[in-house]
Amino acid sequence: MRAVEDALGIQVPNNARILRNIIEGIQYVQDHVIHFYHLHALDWVDVVSALDADPAKTSALAQSISDWPKSSEDYFKIVKDKLAGFVKSGQLGPFANAYWGHPAYKLPPEANLMAVAHYLEALDWQRDVIRAHALLGAKNPHLQTYLVGGMATPIDPSSQWAINADVIAQIQGMFARAKEFVDKVYLPDVLAVAPFYLDWAGIGGGTGNFLSYGDFPEADGTQWLPQGYILGKDLSKVYPLDQQKDITEYVTHSWFKYTDESKGLNPWDGVTEPDFTGPQPPYKFLETDQKYTWMKAPRVKNHAMEVGPLARMLVAYASGHKVVQDTVNFVLKKLGAGPEALFSTLGRTAARCIETVVVADKLAEWTNELVASIKSGDTKIHAGSEMWNPDNWPAEAKGWGFTEAPRGALGHWVHIKDKKIENYQAVVPSTWNCSPRDAKGEPGPYESALIGTPIADEKMPLEVLRTIHSFDPCMACGVHLVDVKGNEINQISLDAADHFSNPLVRAR
Numbered sequence: 180m181r182a183v184e185d186a187l188g189i190q191v192p193n194n195a196r197i198l199r200n201i202i203e204g205i206q207y208v209q210d211h212v213i214h215f216y217h218l219h220a221l222d223w224v225d226v227v228s229a230l231d232a233d234p235a236k237t238s239a240l241a242q243s244i245s246d247w248p249k250s251s252e253d254y255f256k257i258v259k260d261k262l263a264g265f266v267k268s269g270q271l272g273p274f275a276n277a278y279w280g281h282p283a284y285k286l287p288p289e290a291n292l293m294a295v296a297h298y299l300e301a302l303d304w305q306r307d308v309i310r311a312h313a314l315l316g317a318k319n320p321h322l323q324t325y326l327v328g329g330m331a332t333p334i335d336p337s338s339q340w341a342i343n344a345d346v347i348a349q350i351q352g353m354f355a356r357a358k359e360f361v362d363k364v365y366l367p368d369v370l371a372v373a374p375f376y377l378d379w380a381g382i383g384g385g386t387g388n389f390l391s392y393g394d395f396p397e398a399d400g401t402q403w404l405p406q407g408y409i410l411g412k413d414l415s416k417v418y419p420l421d422q423q424k425d426i427t428e429y430v431t432h433s434w435f436k437y438t439d440e441s442k443g444l445n446p447w448d449g450v451t452e453p454d455f456t457g458p459q460p461p462y463k464f465l466e467t468d469q470k471y472t473w474m475k476a477p478r479v480k481n482h483a484m485e486v487g488p489l490a491r492m493l494v495a496y497a498s499g500h501k502v503v504q505d506t507v508n509f510v511l512k513k514l515g516a517g518p519e520a521l522f523s524t525l526g527r528t529a530a531r532c533i534e535t536v537v538v539a540d541k542l543a544e545w546t547n548e549l550v551a552s553i554k555s556g557d558t559k560i561h562a563g564s565e566m567w568n569p570d571n572w573p574a575e576a577k578g579w580g581f582t583e584a585p586r587g588a589l590g591h592w593v594h595i596k597d598k599k600i601e602n603y604q605a606v607v608p609s610t611w612n613c614s615p616r617d618a619k620g621e622p623g624p625y626e627s628a629l630i631g632t633p634i635a636d637e638k639m640p641l642e643v644l645r646t647i648h649s650f651d652p653c654m655a656c657g658v659h660l661v662d663v664k665g666n667e668i669n670q671i672s673l674d675a676a677d678h679f680s681n682p683l684v685r686a687r
Contacts (some may be wrong), residue, residue, distance in 0.1 A: 181591040183327045186578025189566055192559040193398060195329035197549045200395045200439040201350070201402075202315050202322065203582070204542050208357050209309045211488065211535040212365055214651050216301040219528065221365045221643040225284040226274045230266065232292035234259055240289050245367040249300065257294040278639040280555075285375040289611070294372065297364050301384055308357040315342070324444040326666035329561035334553060347550060354542040361539045369532045370513050376525060380516055381647035383524030385412065385628035386483045387412040389490035390611070394583035398548075403541070404491055404583060405498040408479055412522050414497040422590065423447070430454075432467070432615040441618045443478060446592040446675065447577055467616065476614040476623060477606050479634070486587030486611045487623040487650060489530040493521065502540070506533050518655040519600055524628070527649040554590065571596040584608055586651050607656045625650065 184191065190512055191199075228630065234255040241250040265271050286294070309319050316322030324331040335341035393406030420426075422584065427443025430436065436454035444450060456470050465471040478484070495503040496518075510533055520526050530619035565571060572595070580591040587608030594602040612621025628646050635642070 180325055180327050181580030181582065182578040182591040183580070183595070184578065185580055186576040186593055186595055187566060189328050189562050191329045191562060192557075194334060194552055194557060194560045196396055196398070197545055197552065198315060198330050198332060198560070199325070201292060201542065201545045201549065202312065203395070203520060203658055204538050205350075205354065205357065206544060207310065207537055207585050208361065208407070208542070209305050210511065212301055212361065213305050213529045214531065214585075215369070216298045217437065218651065219648045220294055220298060221274070221277055222296075222641065222648055223284070223376060224286060224291050225279055225281070226262070226277070226295055227266070227279040227292065228284065228286070228288045229259065229292040229295045230288075231261055232259060232288035235291045236291070237289040237296075240371075241293050242477040244371050245363045247367075249296070249364040255292055255296060258299065259292055261291075261299075262295060278641045281639055281641045282635050283641050286372065288373065290371060290375070293370060297368055300364070301360075304356070304360050306627060308353045308360075308517050311353050314346050319444075326561060327558075328566050330561070332333060332560065333559040334560055342553075347546065351543070351546055354539070354546065357542070358539040361535050366532055366536055369529060373514055373529065375524060377514070377516070379522075379525040379645070380520035380523045382632060382642075383527070383628045383649065384522045384559050385624045386414075386622075388479075388482045388484050389493050389521060390479055390484035390486050390588055392420070392581040392583055392588045393494075394581075396626055405500065407498065408495050409490075409493055409497060410482060410484075410485060410589045412519075417494055417497045421583070425479050426590070426606070427478055427481070429478065429617040431471065431476070432470050433475050434470050435475065437583060443476075443617070446590065446604040447579075447594060447602070449592065449602070451604070472613075472615045474610055474613050474615055474623075475606075476609050476617045478614075478621075481617070481619070483614055483617070483621050483622075483623050483627070484588075484611055485650075486600050487527070487531075487585075488534045488585075489521065489527045490532040490587060491583060492533055504536050505532070506537050510604075515619070524646045524649045531651075543665040572598060575601075580607045586653060586656075587611060607653075607658045609653045612650045613652060613654065625652075667678045 183189075188197045217356045232255070237255040238250055238252040241247065241255070262274075265274065272555060281309065312322055316324045322445060324572060333341040336343050339345075343439075388408065391404065393402040393404050395403035397403055402431040405417070406420055408420055409417060425447065427445055428449060429440070429443045431440050432490050433459060434453060434455045435450070436452045437450060453471070458465065476483075480633055484490070492507060496507050507518075507521075507530075510529055514520070514529075523532060575594075575596045577595070578593050580593070582589050584607075588606075589608055590606045592602075594605045616622050616626070618646035627649060628650075629643060632642050632646060634640055
């Protein structure tokens with residue numbers, strides 16, 4: 180969408196800009212909370228140990244770190260009994276298939292019980308706050324109201340089928356509840372758990388290079404979260420990004436084919452030609468000195484880059500973003516640590532929480548900005564119909580669309596020629612983080628972060644999960660689909676004017 184807008188020089192209206200910020204912002208908050216409690220917390224929390232907790236002591240612990248109302252002795256006794264029922268029945272549900280009792284777990288039983296209670300609460304909480312996507316985007320996930328040139332959601336204070344005072348009041352309530360949970364549950368939990376694992380402030384640092392495209396455009400054309408990259412953990416310098424010159428993708432160790440695989444290609448010149456040379460029956464271990472993954476290897480000036488909440492917070496911190504600096508310094512002071520602790524598995528986990536705090540605060544400001552715009556009489560949400568006429572397009576145009584998804588830097592590159600899409604490439608967050616080695620043998624963030632990780636029991640590699648989960652990986656986002664023989668499945672050539680909001684491209 181932004182790639183096409185960039186190619187055709189389309190400026191979206193102010194209301195569309197604000198709506199996109201609001202929708203993306205609540206996605207950050209919901210996604211980060213869900214990641215912490217349901218995808219990552221059990222790497223640090225021993226659920227079985229919670230069965231030994233004293234509900235009275237758990238209540239005292241919870242009340243010592245927050246005034247969250249669900250903190251009574253009776254409440255934690257109910258949670259403990261519910262957990263005991265799961266164990267007795269043998270139906271552990273989401274708590275099955277873990278390494279309970281692993282020596283790397285360090286929390287006392289009461290902290291484990293508190294975390295389990297909040298795990299369960301977060302399930303209900305996220306179901307409520309993400310309803311904002313239903314109101315503004317028709318559904319979650321895969322919102323339906325984004326259009327090239329703006330948004331499809333109408334604004335009409337007098338219509339029940341549009342964004343009106345009632346809709347705004349509903350999302351304001353959701354954002355207030357989201358902020359309360361973040362401030363009184365998520366942040367206190369991170370601050371309570373982290374001191375037991377401060378050794379992880381020196382583990383899982385990875386490449387030491389961090390990239391943020393920046394996002395949340397402001398009315399003055401700036402971005403609320405800044406763009407740039409950091410090299411070698413040096414927070415004294417944020418380098419500007421020229422995506423046309425700086426970004427390349429290698430396939431030296433990927434199951435794709437280039438004419439010259441010693442060189443990388445900018446995504447505008449990108450080629451996605453499958454070349455599967457992986458294990459055949461009988462299967463053996465992957466050979467990392469050969470091709471070993473469906474992920475390409477993106478680089479910035481030949482540097483492997485970590486992307487995601489840690490990268491965004493570091494770039495913002497180093498760029499002088501005051502709100503981010505204040506929140507980072509507050510968390511570090513609470514933990515008795517310096518900025519160097521951020522370059523780690525624990526720092527990655529803390530940065531996600533820090534970002535959630537600052538975005539949850541910003542949601543009210545964006546909503547008030549939308550209210551002020553509507554009160555001024557501005558209800559425009561789309562650039563206009565003239566852009567839909569292909570006769571107004573240049574014969575050839577290229578565009579780059581970028582955003583910062585919750586997982587990190589997401590870029591789309593489009594080449595439009597003779598009113599059709601000539602080439603389309605995407606580099607998603609997990610492609611950056613799960614990158615294999617490049618032509619020079621430099622490993623990507625996952626591989627780098629695992630080097631030197633202590634493993635107490637190689638048959639139960641909990642420590643590996645801690646670091647990989649801290650990135651919030653999404654392998655499905657970063658791979659390409661082919662059949663078992665590597666053949667093209669389908670090819671769709673679609674006139675861009677026919678269905679501009681869903682620009683299908685040559686698909687493999």
